[in-house]
Amino acid sequence: MDEKVLIKLDNVKAYYKMRTFEIEKDVRAVDGVSIDVKDNEIMGIAGESGSGKSTLGRVIYGHLGFPLIFIDGEIHYSLDDIEIINSPISLKSERLKDLRWKVISYIPQSSMNVLNPVRKIRDIVCDIIESHKMEKEFYEAKIVESLNHFGLSPSILNLYPYQLSGGMRQRVVITLATIFNPKVIIADEPTSALDVVTQLNLLKLFKNIHKENSNSFVFITHDMSIIANLTDRVTIMYAGKVFEVGDTAVLFEEPLHPYTRFLINSIPQIGDKTERLSIPGTAPNLINPPIGCRFYPRCPFAKEICEKEEPSLVEVAKGHKVACFL
């Protein structure tokens, strides 16, 4: 696999600023994350709700704005021949805006609800093509072609979004996100609201797009079975921190962090009725997270050091990093 790094995050911190009764609070949704997105790979970001995985997706996309504040760190983009370094000191929001949809695109979490309900699909498509100053005829033909590819008839272009089912709307959004053949596609829980049958078709679709265009995907999900089947590499997040990064196959075979181990073991499977233990306690509050390792109050292997010091992300094998004292 090509080891070229497309997007590199270096100790990125992004907090939500909250203000209640004149007291300012920070929600540390992304707190010192260093990961990279390589060329031609599907990278999964997994974690529970409130682990900061969606915020991380937004940060990678460069979609920063109040209340989400970029606090510290650097994001290097090296896409095609464009080199951009985005950091709190020099925010390159304008330049990143030019890249959107053409080089890097984003499929938001509730993608069935992002289409303007009072405009026909055709108008929405035209708006996007025009606003990017692309040749209209060429891309219209391309849209029709890729709709066909996704099992949608071109006649839906004349319909309003509400006339389509959730799965169809989602496919329209994915068509739009992939139409300019971007280098990186960030998909935030694109399948969480769908039935299993539709979900499987959609995942096949992603895999096909990836195979044909050899672009990179960042796939954000809480579902470990999707991670296992779709992704090449996976990042495990917990309470705004990266706990473990590695090849999916390696991580599933021998997960090192207790949290990863727990995540993988906690999924009930058909054909297996053995008693499974749940993890005690709940995820920490991100306004006031624990000082040491953020997992230690729930960790069965917690030691004294875990309470006082924060473990850093250490490389244990090639490409396999873990943040744990064990």
Added chain:
Amino acid sequence: MSDNEDLLRLENVTKVFRRGIVFGQEIIAVNNISFKMSREPEILTIAGESGCGKTTLAKIILHIIEPTKGKIFINGQDMTEIKSGRDRVQFTKMIQPIFQNPYETFNPLKKIEIYLYDTAKLAKEDGNRSDIEKIIEDSLTAVGLSLQEIRDKYPHEFSGGQLQRLAIARALILNPNLLIADEPVSMLDVSLRLSILNLFKELKNNKNLSIVYITHDLSTAYYVGDRIAIMFRGSFVELGTTENVLNSPLHPYTQLLRSSILKPTISKEEVLGTKLETTPAIDEETEFSEKGCKFSKRCPNVMDVCVKQEPPIFYVKDREVKCWLYSNVTAKAV
């Protein structure tokens, strides 16, 4: 009320929703469903995709809505015949609901303990304060909490998993025979999900409680359920023990569902690499109003008879299957 009566029995329950006033369109949300649960405690799973009518069925069992046709028996008593509110309360005490979203179950401005005290007063009308507190403490212990922990707290001070436990504790105060849990874990994180599922198993074993567990997630259904009913467009298409139904599904719809589930393990063969089959766009409403078998448009084994006539229920060993494929295999067709 005798002891050999079934705990819950549904006979040909149908619910039709009408849309529009004059030229109304009819949607049969629950279509001719019959099943029973015996006094032996068990967890019955009702599984299906969104829009298949599983929540409507739960509401019918809970008497939140009236069925259009059919009868519901609780302990042998026909619920559709009871008209007075007081009698109805006596019976509904035996069946308690758990809802999907634990954050919406409780009023955010009310302390949690108020809910528990109010319910306990209903359970023991002439009890004094210490009696009531004992009942509350008992049911909280059953879900792994204590009165000490929850005193003077508002709903926002609890996590989703704890709130769901509290909702279960509230239901247990009335000492019910049956819990109807409508997607109780779908709003919860994986780490909390399992604790609720384990609690259900525990309640079944220790408290002799039967549970109707409604879900769209077949893997959790396999984990907790004893029997499973697969629901599609208003009818049960397959009913049997969880192992049988999910390990060797008979109905083509169950087979489709089963093959769509991804395993959370790394497999050698690429599951997703296969060519995309272009499924024709399915219009839910036309599928609901299909004359024959409602799955016939998508079924790989479709026959002539499927389009024309709705299949009855066939019995294959201990299983009920609603599919024409099994018309020859069965001994008795109903």
